[in-house]
Amino acid sequence: MEEFDKHQFITIYLPAPTMDDMLYDKKKALLCNRGLCCNFEMAAVGSEKSSFIDDLLETARILKLSETEWYFLEDDEKGSISPRNELEALGMLYSTLSGLLVSVDCDQEFTSLTALQNIVTERLKLFASTEPAQGRDIENCEEVEAELIAWAVEQGIQSKLKIIEFEGFGRGGAAATDINIGDLVLEIPVESLIYECTALNSSMGAVLSQLEGLSGESMALLWTIKERQAQESKFATYFVSLPASFNTGLSFTMEGLKELEGALVFEEILQAKEHLRRQYDALFPALIEAFPETFPEQVYTWENFLWASELWYSNGVKVGFPDGTFKACLIPVAGILNHSVYPHITHYSRIDAATSTLKLHAIRPCKCGEQCFLSYGALSSADLLMFYGFVLRDDNPYDTIPIELDVPEPSSSSQKSELLSRYSITSSHMLRATWLCKSASTKNSLPSRLLAALRIIFMEESELEIFDENPRYRMISPANEKAVFEALLAIVDPLLGPFQNLDGHDGIAGDVDSCTNEDWDVRLAIHFKDQQRRILSSLQRSCIKSLHE
Structure with missing residues (x-):
């Protein structure tokens, strides 16, 4: 009896809001008003009771709220808030329970936690995208796409993906094998990321470091323009695999802009294009005249600057490094993944200090051959159009x-x-x-x-x-x-x-x-x-x- 009492309760700790969370006060108030906290005591017997998992999940939903979701959340509203929030809340529970399972030393506790995790797993399996899942192998894949895959292997990039043509999407990443919840889908060494240190460690580094007031993102962008032309570049295969044009809102013709006239996004696109043009004019031709060998005139044209800007807008990701800094990065291979409201991958923004790699784990299953989706974020159609060049087929739950x-x-x-x-x-x-x-x-x-x-x-x-x-x-x-x-x-x-x-x-x-x-x-x-x-x-x-x- 004493041994049973010792293991009668299991405490599950969900990560409480931190002071640097912009919604700290709002999340704390919501938890308090709903009688919830971040610590749960679960009886070793009966862990599968729905009321317990419902309280856990409601807490996780609040902890994962975005500012927009908080704004629309009503006091009497229960249940799923948005696809993004629900996936991340369930993912938090799955990760927390997985961590507990490796530390328990009692069969009774293990059985109870496993039963609870099975409930979370089943709920994650319920998510299904309405986007086309099955695709076909890309014709002439032995050329650009096959070379990109071979290059990735040479760089030590681990992948469970293959490149497939999907109707309505163009190329995308398909599961090369069955991918389960928690599986590692992609692992990219930090040396294969493109960011400001890549530029500073290149032959351009000495000049870039002299330029006063130049941000790390601008350094990486300027490096990208030149490196794209360098056939001997370590990243040459990656650059060849990229489209000749990104067709985002920043590339809209006069006809396209005329069609948008009157919409809020029309002004946003004009302002963004003007901002880019001012940024280019502030750098050129001054850099060409001051450092002609580093900034060749025929390379640093407005067209090449716009292409690189669209690349960084549509493919750049803020990545957290072990030293606590966040830097904008291009992530080779991950860029082939298309966006969905119901993604398979949501978190991919922090370097693993132990392995010096960026790891992309699956938050829900993906069968072999099916399209594996990434989340670009809870973005409105205006943002998707302007920076990525598409809008969703169906209603966008993040349209505000x-x-x-x-x-x-x-x-x-x-x-x-x-x-x-x-x-x-x-x-x-x-x-x-x-x-x-x-x-x-x-x-x-x-x-x-x-x-x-x-x-x-x-x-x-x-x-x-x-x-x-x-x-x-x-x-x-x-x-x-x-x-x-x-x-x-x-x-x-x-x-x-x-x-x-x-x-x-x-x-x-x-x-x-x-x-x-x-x-x-x-x-x-x-x-x-x-x-x-x-x-x-x-x-x-x-x-x-x-x-x-």
Whole structure:
């Protein structure tokens, strides 16, 4: 009996929010409000009870919240928050339980933990992408793609992938064998990464280190432009495998941009292109004149600068190094992996200090021959279009539309300002498709934080004197509510305007490798606009419905 009591409970520790987490206070408050903590005592018998795993998973979801997910999360909302959040929450539980399993020394504890991990594993297996899974071998694979694979082996890159052609995506990475949860899919030695140290250790290093105010990312970009031309380069095979053009939003023609006119992303693309041009003009021709051997004029053209910039925007990843620094890196071979909302790989951004390698582990299974997806991040369609040159085939759960409200200054001593401060309401808000809302308490599926802000803004003096409830969940008055939805409609209608007269042409979905026609940017813009139209139309209908209730 004494031996049983000793092992009666197993403590599971989930990593608590740290002070450097931007959402530290918000996550702590959510955990407290829901009666959750990061330490769980599990009885050695009955570990498979659903209430226990539900509490574990709800805590993990909160710990993995992004700022956008927090904004839309309602107090009464339970269950999955987003595909990214659910995968990462389950991945956290799987990793935590795996660590415990190697340390327990009691059969009873081992059996209980195994039962719990089996539940997590089954839930991870439920995730399935709607993207095409099966592909076909690329014709002439013995050339560029085969050379890239052979080069990777020479560099000590370990891989469970092969290069396959997928309809709607172009080339992608397919599982060369069955990949299970936790399996190592790719392992890249730090010497095979391209980053600022690669540039500083090259023949350009002495000159680059002299250039005052030049960031590490800029050094790597300048090195990339020249190294791409060097046939004797260690990375020559990698550069040959890259597309001649990336066809991101930064490469849109005038016709493509004209199609986007009126959309928020139109201005974002123009600003990004202007920023790149200013960056180029600040460097050239000054560097060519000062260091003609290091920066040959025929190499450092605007076209080559734009190509390298698009490469880094679409393929660059912030990687954590053992010394605590984070550096932008190009990761050869990993770049063939396409993006999905339901990825097989989510975390790949920290160097393993013990092996000096970057490891990409699977967070869910991938059968042999199926496309293995990466997550580029919880990105909106505007970001995907501008920096990666594609939008998703289906609805993007991370599509949000930012808006700014005219609220009283925080320094104001007005009652409205005090109310806004009490409920942590700022001027910055977001809209998203109403069909994504799961809460029963929000007005017509609109975010309660936005409703609260507008309710306070339109409060009359007499209402300020008597209203003493949380405006996120309580209507102030019928007149106030009418003003709120009229204001929302006045925000949504102009945003919807540019998208109301689509010609019905099919857009392009998937990675831009598949877009070979000259009008790729026009068709991509139409597809983007159609997605935006559906989101804004759902918001418009919601506002009109509320005004007629």
